[in-house]
Amino acid sequence: MNFDFSDDLKQLRDQARRFLSERCTPAVVRRSLDGQETFAADLWREIAEMGWIGAAIPEEFGGAGLGYEGLCVLAEEMGRAVAPVPFGSTAYLAAEAILTAGSDAQRQEYLPKLADGSLIGCLALSEGSGNPEPSAIHARVVGGRLTGTKWPVADGGIADIAVVVAIDEHRQIGLFVADLAGVRRRDLQTLDPTRNHARLDFDATPVQRLTSGGGWGSVQRVLDRAAILFAFEQVGGADACLQMAREYAQERFAFGRPIGSFQAIKHKLADMYVALELARSNAYYGAWALGADATDLALAAATARVSATEAFHLASKENIQTHGGVGFTWAVDCHLFYRRSKQLGLGIGSAPFWKNRLVDLLETRNVA
Amino acid sequence: MDFNDTREEAVFRAEARAFLTANAEPKAGSRPVLRQSGVDAEAVKRCKAWQAKKADAGFAGLTWPKQFGGREASPILQVIYNQEEDAFVVPRGLYEIGLGMCIPTMMAYAKPEQLDRYVKPALRGEEVWCQLFSEPAGGSDLAALRTKAERDGDDWVINGQKIWTSGAHLSDFGIMVVRTDPNKPKHEGLTFFFLDMKSPGIDIRPIHQMSGARHFNEVFFTDVRIPDAQRLGAVGQGWKVSLTTLMNERLAVGDVQRPEVDDLVELARKVRIDGKPAIQNGAVREKIAEWHARSQGLKFTRFRTITALSKGETPGPENSIHKLVNASKLQDIASYGLDLMGAGGLVVDDDLAEAYAMFQSALLSSPSSRIAGGSDEILRNIIAERVLGMPSDIRVDKGKPFNQVPTGKR
Numbered sequence: 001m002n003f004d005f006s007d008d009l010k011q012l013r014d015q016a017r018r019f020l021s022e023r024c025t026p027a028v029v030r031r032s033l034d035g036q037e038t039f040a041a042d043l044w045r046e047i048a049e050m051g052w053i054g055a056a057i058p059e060e061f062g063g064a065g066l067g068y069e070g071l072c073v074l075a076e077e078m079g080r081a082v083a084p085v086p087f088g089s090t091a092y093l094a095a096e097a098i099l100t101a102g103s104d105a106q107r108q109e110y111l112p113k114l115a116d117g118s119l120i121g122c123l124a125l126s127e128g129s130g131n132p133e134p135s136a137i138h139a140r141v142v143g144g145r146l147t148g149t150k151w152p153v154a155d156g157g158i159a160d161i162a163v164v165v166a167i168d169e170h171r172q173i174g175l176f177v178a179d180l181a182g183v184r185r186r187d188l189q190t191l192d193p194t195r196n197h198a199r200l201d202f203d204a205t206p207v208q209r210l211t212s213g214g215g216w217g218s219v220q221r222v223l224d225r226a227a228i229l230f231a232f233e234q235v236g237g238a239d240a241c242l243q244m245a246r247e248y249a250q251e252r253f254a255f256g257r258p259i260g261s262f263q264a265i266k267h268k269l270a271d272m273y274v275a276l277e278l279a280r281s282n283a284y285y286g287a288w289a290l291g292a293d294a295t296d297l298a299l300a301a302a303t304a305r306v307s308a309t310e311a312f313h314l315a316s317k318e319n320i321q322t323h324g325g326v327g328f329t330w331a332v333d334c335h336l337f338y339r340r341s342k343q344l345g346l347g348i349g350s351a352p353f354w355k356n357r358l359v360d361l362l363e364t365r366n367v368a
Numbered sequence: 369m370d371f372n373d374t375r376e377e378a379v380f381r382a383e384a385r386a387f388l389t390a391n392a393e394p395k396a397g398s399r400p401v402l403r404q405s406g407v408d409a410e411a412v413k414r415c416k417a418w419q420a421k422k423a424d425a426g427f428a429g430l431t432w433p434k435q436f437g438g439r440e441a442s443p444i445l446q447v448i449y450n451q452e453e454d455a456f457v458v459p460r461g462l463y464e465i466g467l468g469m470c471i472p473t474m475m476a477y478a479k480p481e482q483l484d485r486y487v488k489p490a491l492r493g494e495e496v497w498c499q500l501f502s503e504p505a506g507g508s509d510l511a512a513l514r515t516k517a518e519r520d521g522d523d524w525v526i527n528g529q530k531i532w533t534s535g536a537h538l539s540d541f542g543i544m545v546v547r548t549d550p551n552k553p554k555h556e557g558l559t560f561f562f563l564d565m566k567s568p569g570i571d572i573r574p575i576h577q578m579s580g581a582r583h584f585n586e587v588f589f590t591d592v593r594i595p596d597a598q599r600l601g602a603v604g605q606g607w608k609v610s611l612t613t614l615m616n617e618r619l620a621v622g623d624v625q626r627p628e629v630d631d632l633v634e635l636a637r638k639v640r641i642d643g644k645p646a647i648q649n650g651a652v653r654e655k656i657a658e659w660h661a662r663s664q665g666l667k668f669t670r671f672r673t674i675t676a677l678s679k680g681e682t683p684g685p686e687n688s689i690h691k692l693v694n695a696s697k698l699q700d701i702a703s704y705g706l707d708l709m710g711a712g713g714l715v716v717d718d719d720l721a722e723a724y725a726m727f728q729s730a731l732l733s734s735p736s737s738r739i740a741g742g743s744d745e746i747l748r749n750i751i752a753e754r755v756l757g758m759p760s761d762i763r764v765d766k767g768k769p770f771n772q773v774p775t776g777k778r
Contacts, residue, residue, distance in 0.1 A: 001678055002370050003671040069369065246756050261759040263745070266752030273751055274689045278665025285668045288369040307661040355657035356650070362633060362660060363647065 003284060005073055012066070013073040016052070020081035026333045032084035032194045033336065038158055038187070039196055044085045048117025053091050057099065062112025068290035072232045072283070079236030079312075079344070082336045084194040086120050086155035092229040093348075094121025097163040097222045101175050101213025110161065110177065122159035123222070124150035124178075124200055131353035132223060134173050134216045139166040141176055145204040154347055156180075156198030157187040164207065165219050173216045176207035192343035194336060223348050224301040228286035231301075234308035234344050235283050238276045241315035241337050245269060245322040252324075265322060272315045279304075279311035299365065302358035309345045309354070316341040371671075373448070374678065380445050384452040387425050392418075392456040400626040400726050407461050412538060415462040419493025429467065429491050436475070436487040444677040465534055466490055466497030470543045473613045474562065477600035486541070498565065499613065500530040500544035500587060505775070507532075508746050511554045511607060512765075512773070515589060517546040517561070524548075524561065524599075526569075526592040532740070536585040537572045539565045543613065545606045550771040557770055558606030563594045579732040625698050625737070627726050629660045632705055635723055639708045646708050655704055662697055666690060688755065691737070692747045699734035702727045 005013070023043055031037050047053065056071040057063020064070070071091065078087050095114045098107055098121075113119040127150055130136050139148025146166055156162065164176045184201040213221070246269060249260030259265050286304035289297040316338040320327035327334045345351065373381055407415065422428045423437060430446045432438025439445070471490050474483060489495040506513035515528025526546060536542070542565050549557035565572075569592035574582040601609040627635075633656060636647035646652050670690070673683040705727035706713035716725045738744050752758040765773040 001372065001671060001674050003668070003675045004369065242756075246758075249758060257762055258759050260752075261761055263749065263761065266756075266758050267745070267748040269756050269758065270692075270748035270751040273756060274693060277669055277689055278662060278693070281668035281672060282661060282665045284369070284672070285664070291369065302657075303661050303664050306657055307665055310658075310661070352650075352654065355654050358657040358660060359647070359653040362629075362656070 003288070005069055005287075009066075009069055009073050012070060013077060016074050016077040017080065019046075019050075020077055020083065024081040024083050026082075026336065029082050029084050029194050029336055032196075035193065039086060039155075040084045043083070044120075045117060047085060047087065048115075051115070053087065053117055054095070054111070054115025055091070057095055057111050057115045061099070061107050062115040064115075068229075069287050071229060072287040072290070075229045075232035076236035076239075079233030079340075080240045082194060082237065082240075082340050086122065086158060086196070088226070088230060088233065088347075089122040089155035089159065090114055090120055092226040093123035093222065094159075094161065094163050096225050097123060097175055097213075098177070098210060100221055100225070101210040101218045102177075103211045106177070106208070106210060119160040120155065120158055122153055122155045122162050123226075124153045124156065124162040124164040125219070125348075126150060126152060132219070132349045134219075137165055137167055137173060139164060139202065141166050141168050141174065141207055141209070143169075144206060144208070146176060146178060146202045146207045147204055149199065149201050151199035152188050152190065152197040153200050154343075155196050156200050157185055157196045162200065163210070163222075164202070166207075168209075172214060173219060174214050175210040175218060175222075177210065178202065178205050178207045190343070192339035194340065195343055220298075224298045225290060226348055227301040227305040227354070228283065228290050228297075230344055230348065231279070231283040231286055231304040231308035234312040234341070235276065235280050237337055237340055237344070238272070238279065238308070238312040238315035241312075241319040241334075242269065242272045242276055244334070244337075245272065245315075245319045248323055259322075268318050268322065272311075272318055275307075275311040275314050279307040282307040296365070299358065299361040302354050302361060305349075305354045306351060306358055309351050312337075312341040313345060377444060377448055377678065380441075381448050381452060384427065384449050387427060388452055388456045388458075391421060391425075392453075392458050394456055399724055407535070407538060411459060412462065414459040416493045418459050419463055423492040428493075429471075432475075432487075432491075436483065437491045442677065442680065444674065447674055447677060462496055462535060462538065463490075463493060465499050466539075469499055469613050470497040470541075470562075473543055473560075473600065473609065476612050477560070477609055478562070479597075482598075495540040496535065496538050498533055498536045498539035498542045500533055500536070500542050501610065501613075502530065502532040504529060504531055508743055510610070511558065513545065513547060513558070515544075515546045516550070517548050517559060517594070519548075519596075520593075522596050523593040524559075524596060526563075526589040526594060528589050530587040530589075531575070531584070533572075533585045533587050534583055536565065536587050537574065541565055543600070545610050547770065548603055548606070551769050552604070553767050554765055554770050554773065555607040556604055558610070559603050560600040560606040560609035561594050562598050562600060563592070567592050567594070569593075577733075577736060579729070579736065581733070625694070625730065627698075627701055627705055627723065627730055629656060629663050629701070631723060631726065632656060632659065632701055635705050635708060635727070638722070639710075641708075652708070659697060659701055662693060666693055688747065688751055691741065692744055692751075695734060695737035696744065698730055698737060702730035702734055706731060 028040050032039060051064040052074050054063030055066045055074055056068045059065040095111060098110050114121050125132060127136060127138055139146060139150060146164060148166060159180055162178050162180055164178050166174060166176055168174050183205055185198045188197045188199055190197045249265050250258055252259050282304040286300045289300040320334045320338060323334055326332045426439060427449055429438040430441040430449060431443055434440055471487055474486060490497060501510060503513040503515060517524040517526050541562060543562045545558050545560050547557050548559040569590045571588040573586045575584045575586060576582055636652050637645050639646050641649045676683045709722055715721050716728045721728060753760055
């Protein structure tokens with residue numbers, strides 16, 4: 001059994017961690033938080049130059065061909081650094097949708113540009129409140145033109161193209177690629193200003209259909225695969241919170257002793273650790289399932305998603321609690337993770353959605 | 369990543385499977401193999417016969433030195449053997465502590481001629497060993513134990529009481545830690561021995577647990593004599609020797625207790641809420657999903673441990689989370705399954721109870737799982753201190769002579 005990342009990928013992870021700790025400091029994240037910039041464009045360029053965006057894109061489509069395990073280790077570091085860049089939207093959602101549902105020509109058209117950073121991508125799925133489901137899709141494509149409203153769309157305000165979930169003339173769900181130049185869009189204020197979110201108003205926008213996929217199944221397939229990659233971001237974020245809480249508990253004194261010597265704090269940190277390790281192990285299985293395109297990928301994804309969402313939520317809130325009063329100030333970084341935990345936990349369907357899906361999959365598995 | 373054995377592992381797995389197929393019955397059906405509530409004379413016979421067979425075939429003490437009948441194998445082969453054995457019904461419950469903890473401690477501290485005498489009979493299961501550590505006054509705070517040993521010529525004379533001793537009544541020998549100097553601070557006044565459990569002055573009484581089981585015993589010592597030659601480690605070094613014993617706790621591999629999540633799914637399909645199968649109820653689904661994520665998380669954490677072993681590495685501290693997560697999950701799943709049964713959940717009669725009464729049985733046995741072998745609270749302390757580097761608690765007994773440490777009424 002070899003249930004671990006290879007030494008090469010561990011090296012890639014360490015490089016990524018070093019790079020991001022230098023170039024994606026909290027000061028950089030805060031430029032987006034405070035509205036000085038929509039996203040860290042310089043950082044994004046460097047990430048693109050290193051080939052990270054196309055880590056899992058095959059070389060024939062301009063990617064680095066590192067495979068999904070490579071993308072997973074990078075995702076963990078993106079989460080750890082709370083990176084204010086459209087990495088997930090471009091690499092896990094837009095590129096993955098085109099890779100799994102596009103024709104070869106469509107892959108050739110878009111993937112090299114997404115991989116080298118010359119195009120930013122996003123997935124336009126939500127139309128307001130509620131979790132993903134086919135009956136909630138009202139955006140419609142008639143005669144190759146899309147009309148409808150999508151919000152919130154992560155990175156919708158900075159993306160060049162969107163993969164849009166819409167219904168066609170026959171009321172069938174499909175995935176469509178839209179060039180966003182000329183589309184009316186408005187940035188939204190959200191719980192996590194370190195990530196851009198927008199409302200997109202399509203009005204007879206020309207789109208092309210991703211022809212190798214169709215129906216809700218292909219949408220769910222994109223969400224399943226992305227759930228595993230986002231789980232790694234959540235694991236990275238949860239780990240960062242645990243490390244912050246650890247350091248603070250060792251250094252902060254109360255009643256003449258480090259607060260980490262109190263069992264109330266120890267047990268809190270132990271619970272964070274347990275949740276994190278369970279989530280990490282589930283995410284690892286997801287990484288394997290992605291790489292192997294395993295038959296139980298969907299169940300692996302739902303499991304990883306449920307586990308990672310819980311771990312990041314727990315770690316981010318208890319990190320604040322461990323810090324006490326300073327923990328809820330703007331100046332201390334705890335809230336960056338607390339915000340990101342909710343952003344990641346809601347973005348592609350929230351916990352109730354994925355728990356329900358998990359049990360659906362368990363039921364079909366047990367019947368089979 | 370892959371889930372394949374190395375060539376050496378695959379060869380060994382095939383060898384183990386062949387041995388088990390030829391000598392044991394595979395587990396069948398969904399009926400759980402429940403832990404016996406006590407090992408009776410018949411079961412002892414079965415355990416002894418199986419252990420001898422296993423030892424003769426070279427599958428006992430896999431990681432032990434060859435001179436003691438082992439194979440000097442890597443721990444991964446022990447894991448593989450356990451995985452394979454888990455698919456078969458084999459008698460258990462008599463040797464885990466002796467071979468897992470007592471004999472490894474002997475191998476670290478006993479004299480060569482003592483090892484020649486004791487190790488092989490233990491490995492073949494001819495002699496059974498128990499571990500006498502916990503006391504009424506020393507559970508989570510094990511070093512607070514009070515059973516005293518006083519030097520008398522070439523012997524030590526033991527007076528006091530041990531508790532929670534698994535299999536004491538079936539054992540031929542035991543290892544024990546006792547207090548030899550109450551004037552020294554808690555950890556410094558302890559000394560370690562092995563002893564003949566048939567020595568005069570030992571009185572063993574079973575403890576009747578709330579689950580009905582009688583796994584454990586109280587063991588009373590009245591002027592029991594142990595020769596000084598059976599001391600393990602120096603006088604006053606008993607705590608250090610104890611840590612050797614505790615480090616040899618068996619790797620948690622595949623030891624999943626039921627009901628598991630699949631059992632709950634099966635139950636939720638059968639019982640109804642609001643005229644529909646309970647599994648269609650949103651609240652029920654949410655619970656099932658959460659427990660599934662936890663179960664899978666543990667399973668794959670175990671895979672990470674196995675990977676580390678397979679590469680010849682020492683597994684990381686992630687292995688410490690298993691009992692903490694499992695014990696509470698078992699209690700919660702048991703309780704929730706009974707909730708789904710409603711009033712019928714009260715019934716434990718074999719012909720009427722749902723799912724072979726495994727939910728009821730687990731409800732009553734799971735409280736002990738959360739305490740025995742390190743309570744939830746102690747495990748959290750261990751994770752916080754040893755894994756996360758939190759400072760140890762401030763202790764009011766530190767450096768104080770043991771006989772001046774405050775004691776309560778319990």
